Amino acid sequence: MNDRRKGGEARAKSLTPDERKAIAQVAASARWGKKEVATDLPKATHQGKMIVGEVELDCYVLADGRRLIHKRGMAKALNLKSAGGNAFLRSMTRKGIGSELGQKLVEIIENPVIFKPLTLDSAHGYDAEVLVEVCKAIVRADEGGKLTNSQDFLAAQARILLNAFAKVGVAALIDEATGFQEVRGPDALRLLVQQYVEAEKREWEKQFPDEYYDRLNELYGSKRMTRTSTGIVIQNRPQHFALFTRKYVYHPLENGAVLDELDQLNPKVDRRGNRRARFHQHLSFDYGIQKLKRQMQEVMTLMAISDNVSQFKRLFQKRFPQVGDQGDFGLE
Structure with a gap:
């Protein structure tokens, strides 16, 4: 043949x-x-x-x-x-x-x-x-x-x-x-962002696994667990982790357009930067949450192969060159 x-x-x-x-x-x-x-x-x-x-x-x-x-x-x-x-x-x-x-x-x-x-x-x-x-x-x-x-x-x-x-x-x-x-047409991004978000917040469900914060502590060289003022031992989640999450998990969703919408739906309510809900409570379950999980997994993979924050940033920029300048970030 x-x-x-x-x-x-x-x-x-x-x-x-x-x-x-x-x-x-x-x-x-x-x-x-x-x-x-x-x-x-x-x-x-x-x-x-x-x-x-x-x-x-x-x-x-x-x-x-x-x-x-x-x-x-x-x-x-x-x-x-x-x-x-x-x-x-x-x-x-x-x-x-x-x-x-x-x-x-x-x-x-x-x-x-x-x-x-x-x-x-x-x-x-x-x-x-x-x-x-x-x-x-x-x-x-x-x-x-x-x-x-x-x-x-x-x-x-x-x-x-x-x-x-x-x-x-x-x-x-x-x-x-x-x-x-x-x-x-020019309405494409607006329509796309609508797929991600819900005006009414959903009931809170855990979206970020403990492993995500364990890897962050490893990346920053900080302790995995910490003790509260009342003596309770909890997982260490300092405020700069929220900045990290905002910058590397939420912002890449349509290059900041989804984050801008979430900021409007769920604004800060006090000087400390607190909000009424978590951002993921405003993400649509069938679309927004699925996109969030995929981006989070990308970030966790990069954290796992990085020895420090600087190396993670270099790898992230290489993996997501389209993200560009992310500007100033407030807390989630």
Whole structure:
């Protein structure tokens, strides 16, 4: 077997059934003299992976502005056992859910968009709002008692997705995931920041583990534990740790834009710099808290490989060169 044939077979095995089907359709059209099908496919200008909770979905922005989610991502988003696009179609056409979709939405689901991603010849996808409408239909079916016990997980997942999309919508999530936000309108940053924050504070939940402060004490060469004026032994968390957290954990979230919003929502209330709540109590659970945790983990990793604060700062600047000048920082 020659190298070209081996390479072709390896590539074929790496493709999903939907991708192989799309490529076959383009090839068939070309054989019948309809080459314009291949050249006229709408093209993606941006692509990336949208993270919603623990689900990661391939998403795209087309040259005409449409935001698409890959067909197989629709099944993945709903936690279907099979991640293939056909599993999504089968589930949506079953009696309970299908009765709530409406004929127009059913036709859209049965006719996905064939387009050209940046890295493949062709693929199938759906307008991102289709996922939103499908979730709404699933919830309606659940509230109407039309789902079976085996479909309860669909209703639970649909509500999770709708909650995640509620603040600014699925389009904003895709724009961030694909980098399209960098070239779209001036409201992009404002919309993105809204995904991070909640006007009403949530109940306090521990977000920074003890290990985070242990590593800070190691970094600064300070004692891990300290004794209060009443004689109680507690973990050592001097005030400059709050400055560190503000500068290296919160500020990198959209290069200070999220921190500015948090300062307005949760201002200082006295000369000592105290605030009514912790900043993380104003972060949205499905988006803001997840971003905070990822940034905190980045910082903890850098602390673990640094011998002192100076080395940490050098490594941080190398890891996050885009952060730039962070100016003066008050306490969290």
